[in-house]
Amino acid sequence: MNTIVHTTQQIYRQLINAASRPGHVEIITEDVKNYTGFSNAALLTAMTLFDNEISFYSADKTMRQELKVLTGGLPNKDYSSADFLVTKEADLKAEYFKEVMKGVLISPEKSATLLIDIESIGKGQAYRLSGPGIKESTDIQLSFPSSWFALRNEVCKEFPLGIDLILTDKENNTVVIPRTTKVEVL
């Protein structure tokens, strides 16, 4: 029998693969009762990582309610102190990149992770990724416009400070772009 214990384990391993190989696309195929407007991949990723020890910000009321009930994660009205931000590409704001936690030098892990549900992974603007986890370079196409990456690169320019991105799309494709990854527009 496949319980939530096994589902989250499988998704965690997919996240590990995606995080340790930026640009590598994992498809989250597990099923979930999804009452939100987000993809299953976004909901399941949050269900895998959230519990009552973290706070999250989401402008989407349904998603906020669902995650609170399903994971016990603490909704945070203030995105500048949230551990996770859960948002759709359409609702993304420049302030999110500028004002979220990016860690401090003695504790760079005290930074936000942005979980963004985008239109498409595989179509759109082409990017070249390089850095730890990538053999030479990986090319990837994302519906995500380069203006967002310009903001992201600005937050991540002082490594080890920065933010990590988890991107999901409607087809439940998932990629992780950690702060170490150099993103170039092609």
Place this chain on the structure above:
Amino acid sequence: MSQNFAFLDEHSKKEIRRKTLKAIAIPGYQVPFASRELPIARGWGTGGLQLTLSLVGREDILKVIDQGSDESVNAVNIRNLIQSTTGVKETIHTSEASLIQSRHRIPEVPLKPFQILVLQVPMPEPLRTVEVSERKTKMLHGDKEYSGAFIKLFEQIMKYGHITDDADYPVMVNDRYVMAPSPIPRFDNPKMNYNEGLILLGAGREKKIHAVPPYTKVESLAFEDYPFEVEQFEDKVCRKSGLTGVYMDELQDEKTGETYYLTNDTSYMLEKLNEEAVNNAGK
């Protein structure tokens, strides 16, 4: 009595999982984690064990080694605990395993993409011998102030004429963090550099997780006039298998008092011996 899959409760796993993802995002940085109680004492591989338990799934094929051996008490007990709470398959063959937990060795067979090597770490802080305060070592890491790590090596050269750190030889990860690679021999340090698998390191007693993602630069600390050197086994021959150039244990024959060498990675030796036996049978 039934036990949760992979022993740990889901909250503990989630915490370890979040910290592990951070560790991958900041290669070589020691991420603090809660380090829960386990049925083995801290200092006996609990960091590695917690990482393994947070990772393991029903489809995994598990290998556990202790100092290169699949059959030592520590390796067997850890494997038994993981298997009895998950029912996963086990193997001794490095290339067949999806998840490898190891104490003090990186296997001779190179890691493949998507394989995960979990190392048990007793002392995760490479600066601890020069600075006792955790608060201060965290600041030194923050400032990338690593003269202490170099002074330690420099003093060894002044005293003994060469660097005496044989295991747990400090490395620089991704040109940013100096990291303790756990007490693997110097011989294994170069295996981490741009390796294809993911290496996760867990220190249960010291409550730290750090990571080396695949294709990441890992450089052993050294000086221009005292370059990094690994142990040489080119002129040594394994008594059992005739292998050479692999990491070996130096042993003494109790009857004759003669010194001899044996391959430390026992599963690798077994694979080579079996290969030889098959080849000989074919002739």
